Amino acid sequence: MKPDAPLHSRDSRRELKSDFHSLPGGEPAPGLLFEGLPGMAYLARADRGRTIELAGAGCQALLGFKPDSKGFALAPLIHPDEREQVLDVVKSAVAGNHSFAIEYRLRHASGAWRTVWEQGRPFPQGQQRAVQGQLLDVTQRIQREQARLATELRRLDARKFQGLNQLAGGVAHEVNNLIAGILGSAELLAMDLPEKSPGQETLKQIFEASNLARDFVHKLRVLAQRPPLELKPIRLQPVIEECLQILGTIIPAKVELQAQISADCPRANADAAQMHQAILDLCLYAWQGLADRRGRLRISLEHCPVVRPPVGATSLLLPGPHVHFMLQDNSPGLDKNVREHLFHPFRTRRAGGTKVGLELFLVRETIHGHQGDIFLESDLGHGLTFHIYLPVAGEK
Numbered sequence: 001m002k003p004d005a006p007l008h009s010r011d012s013r014r015e016l017k018s019d020f021h022s023l024p025g026g027e028p029a030p031g032l033l034f035e036g037l038p039g040m041a042y043l044a045r046a047d048r049g050r051t052i053e054l055a056g057a058g059c060q061a062l063l064g065f066k067p068d069s070k071g072f073a074l075a076p077l078i079h080p081d082e083r084e085q086v087l088d089v090v091k092s093a094v095a096g097n098h099s100f101a102i103e104y105r106l107r108h109a110s111g112a113w114r115t116v117w118e119q120g121r122p123f124p125q126g127q128q129r130a131v132q133g134q135l136l137d138v139t140q141r142i143q144r145e146q147a148r149l150a151t152e153l154r155r156l157d158a159r160k161f162q163g164l165n166q167l168a169g170g171v172a173h174e175v176n177n178l179i180a181g182i183l184g185s186a187e188l189l190a191m192d193l194p195e196k197s198p199g200q201e202t203l204k205q206i207f208e209a210s211n212l213a214r215d216f217v218h219k220l221r222v223l224a225q226r227p228p229l230e231l232k233p234i235r236l237q238p239v240i241e242e243c244l245q246i247l248g249t250i251i252p253a254k255v256e257l258q259a260q261i262s263a264d265c266p267r268a269n270a271d272a273a274q275m276h277q278a279i280l281d282l283c284l285y286a287w288q289g290l291a292d293r294r295g296r297l298r299i300s301l302e303h304c305p306v307v308r309p310p311v312g313a314t315s316l317l318l319p320g321p322h323v324h325f326m327l328q329d330n331s332p333g334l335d336k337n338v339r340e341h342l343f344h345p346f347r348t349r350r351a352g353g354t355k356v357g358l359e360l361f362l363v364r365e366t367i368h369g370h371q372g373d374i375f376l377e378s379d380l381g382h383g384l385t386f387h388i389y390l391p392v393a394g395e396k
Helices: 010-020 031-035 058-063 080-096 139-192 199-224 236-250 272-289 336-340 359-369
Strands: 040-045 051-055 100-107 113-125 128-137 232-234 255-261 268-270 295-304 322-329 355-357 373-378 384-391
Touching: 040 058, 058 113, 058 128, 080 100, 080 113, 080 128, 113 139, 139 199, 236 255, 236 268, 236 272, 236 295, 236 322, 268 272, 268 384, 272 295, 272 322, 272 359, 272 384, 359 373
Parallel strands: 255 295
Antiparallel strands: 040 051, 040 128, 100 113, 113 128, 232 268, 295 322, 322 384, 373 384
């Protein structure tokens, strides 16, 4: 090849193809050596667009199209979040004349994202540099690994939750006995003190604090006596409609309830009673965040063939279609510190806000018990949005 010949010229392509299909000893390699490799073997320019000059037959399976004689640019197909990193890795390998390996996502012709593992190495071509390598589709391996990790996390959560239930039951029993003694003594003291005695005000505070403690014990008992999930294929539309009827009698008229429920949403494996309670608790929490002002609660249910969790969220979801429940409000929103601890027990909505207690913690545990997941999106001044995903029930 002439030193100044462009890599993509007809003559240079012929020479590159000859080099690429030749063994180190100079003898031509069988065509099947290139075409028979797993994944997509390629020869590319060392440019920023990652122009593929030659691609193996695996290109059709990996990217969904067969390249023509002009080649194609690989860089635009790389996921935007990973594109610069991939290009920098290849650029560094070319500059340092060393091989590279990297994992990233490529866009298939169908629009789906495929996770690929690429290994390659640069080689000189006249005064230019080219890159030869191989792209392997590892999407299924990544999905299997994610499913395994999700299953392991669910198992650990179940064990942790079981231990918490036992602890909650024991604590509730002991604390309830102490509260009974405090209230009994306070009532006897109230009978001995004159009606207008200054001590009556102190006793009133003791009664109020004890009653709050009794409510707390009741929540612990609910946690400890929570029945096991009874999962079966159900339609969530009637469950949500019942919740809307109850909310209509609780939430004041100045809060607008909006619902967009898809009639053809498929069934989900769920416990109707516990999902009913979880949806109610979420809606009541959102209503409390409106702080007695005019506002809006928007509820929707739809079929979601491909789940896209919020950016940066850790997902426990398994691959496959899901039912997507969404709750939005136009409250003042939550700051980062509150968002990070929102599903922890006994946290507050915001500084000086109402106590959340165990409700949202139980909502999260309920959703995880359904093999689903729950996500929160919120910023100060922009309200909040809850996303719940439940796996679609298999066809029988």
